[in-house]
Amino acid sequence: MARPKKNDTKPTANLGFEAKLWLAADKLRNNMDAAEYKHVVLGLIFLKYISDSFEEHRAKLIAGVGDYEGANAEDPDEYKAENVFWVPADARWSHLQANAKQPGIGKIVDDAMVAIERDNPRLKGVLPKDYARPGLDKHRLGELIDLIATITLTAASEGEQTHRSVDLLGRVYEYFLTRFASAEGKNGGQFYTPSCVVRCLVEMLAPYKGRIYDPCCGSGGMFVQSEKFVEAHGGRVGDISIYGQESNSTTRRLAVMNLALRGIEADFGPEHADTFRRDLHPDLRADYVLANPPFNDSDWFRKDDDVRWQFGIPPKGNANFAWVQHFIHHLAPQGMAGFVLANGSMSSNQSGEGDIRRALIEADLVDCMVALPGQLFYSTQFCRPTNMIVHNECSHFDELNMQ
Structure with a gap:
């Protein structure tokens, strides 16, 4: 099983990084039950994933190279045509991270989930939308957003970075599913x-x-x-x-x-x-x-x-x-x-x-x-x-x- 080198301080796309990310996220759940915390974390990872995918495709549209010449980067159809979810401005990860320290971050995340479902019927009724509930520590929620924001990779060339980051997010999501199942014990098998x-x-x-x-x-x-x-x-x-x-x-x-x-x-x-x-x-x-x-x-x-x-x-x-x-x-x-x-x-x-x-x-x-x-x-x-x-x-x- 691959592990990061001792002198390598950058996140890498191996299980060592995913395990470290899990340990950090698990510390932030405090006394929250794993079954409840699962939806908090996986919902955020999903939002980060589709936001990164959106930004990757948006960069191609703005560059207007090849098939994207003359494309409108603000047209949702340009994204849906490539099986990329349209992410409105107030639901993009950059907006969430900029407000991660705000006391109203829970409502900001909920509003982002609502906006994504509104503009992407395929996700209607799917995303978690209870981040503003009183029982969820908003300081820890902000820390979790900052932690998930670290899931990026240094790429060999510009334009490759987002794609590799998105690929890693999928792996992290799968790894977290495994760990939550283990943490939930008997109910995890469901x-x-x-x-x-x-x-x-x-x-x-x-x-x-x-x-x-x-x-x-x-x-x-x-x-x-x-x-x-x-x-x-x-x-x-x-x-x-x-x-x-x-x-x-x-x-x-x-x-x-x-x-x-x-x-x-x-x-x-x-x-x-x-x-x-x-x-x-x-x-x-x-x-x-x-x-x-x-x-x-x-x-x-x-x-x-x-x-x-x-x-x-x-x-x-x-x-x-x-x-x-x-x-x-x-x-x-x-x-x-x-x-x-x-x-x-x-x-x-x-x-x-x-x-x-x-x-x-x-x-x-x-x-x-x-x-x-x-x-x-x-x-x-x-x-x-x-x-x-x-x-x-x-x-x-x-x-x-x-x-």
């Missing part, structure tokens, strides 16, 4: 799947092109890793289409911000919703399903006549095989699903689970199962997870899925 598990699934499925679906998407890690896989293999972000659903409204907002940081278009449906009560993508047939559903969920909604239960009605006391059948229901012909389950689901015979598992195997849907070591997940310290890959290539399943 919005974040450890990156090693996500990479394992993505590398196994190899989603080069097509529709990718996650019906319990948390903060969107499966999608981010899929995008990285595509780019690492010479593809383009536009080669994949993203579809997600998340039942927790605050977690859904994290997912929207997480993907927006990377310029990834996604369809999360109109709002948050429970996948079993209200499937937001009922007609979707995905080329790839990637998911980490809640393990052994006993509090879930079930209808006995649900069209998804093609291999048996899952028990009311455990949703594991309800999730599996939901994934299969949404697969396109030749589609593949990779997901994580509690290890016990591979041997349980309670309430018909063994019969469902047998039906899946007899339908020749299961490609492989990978047993993972224990304590990988923040929410399952005493439960070993298992990766499972299923496919939609047999004629029996094609017939079932067309009903």
Whole structure:
């Protein structure tokens, strides 16, 4: 793991810098709960990111070189055409940092978030807007703004600096997601799947092109890793289409911000919703399903006549095989699903689970199962997870899925 040299005092784009930034930010949260502080910090990092992206593109428009000759740097359409968020003057990071020491900094940040949502419908209802609340120490908020302002890099040439700074901000956001999940312990697993598990699934499925679906998407890690896989293999972000659903409204907002940081278009449906009560993508047939559903969920909604239960009605006391059948229901012909389950689901015979598992195997849907070591997940310290890959290539399943 790369670390900064002892004599190097400048921030660098490695984990050492990200870890130092986390430690500094964590000190500023004082007695605030990690679950609450998470939105304070990640919201600011997101605002810094889109502000830096905006300033980078604005500089190109002002320079008027090449394709940008004669462009109007104050025309929002010039930014939207390049998938860059338009940031109004009173929402730009320079304005926030100039007022970081003011007692009204909380309202200034809230107003900035409101202005960004107003001018960018894609972000409507997504950004945190409670920085002015009395319980948030405004002096510490100002210090946090100054800290996040340090996420810049010395570049080899002018014009490269902002781009590299923006890239680093995305990495810092991802690193902070990881640390907040760890700090929250059990509840952290609700919005974040450890990156090693996500990479394992993505590398196994190899989603080069097509529709990718996650019906319990948390903060969107499966999608981010899929995008990285595509780019690492010479593809383009536009080669994949993203579809997600998340039942927790605050977690859904994290997912929207997480993907927006990377310029990834996604369809999360109109709002948050429970996948079993209200499937937001009922007609979707995905080329790839990637998911980490809640393990052994006993509090879930079930209808006995649900069209998804093609291999048996899952028990009311455990949703594991309800999730599996939901994934299969949404697969396109030749589609593949990779997901994580509690290890016990591979041997349980309670309430018909063994019969469902047998039906899946007899339908020749299961490609492989990978047993993972224990304590990988923040929410399952005493439960070993298992990766499972299923496919939609047999004629029996094609017939079932067309009903």
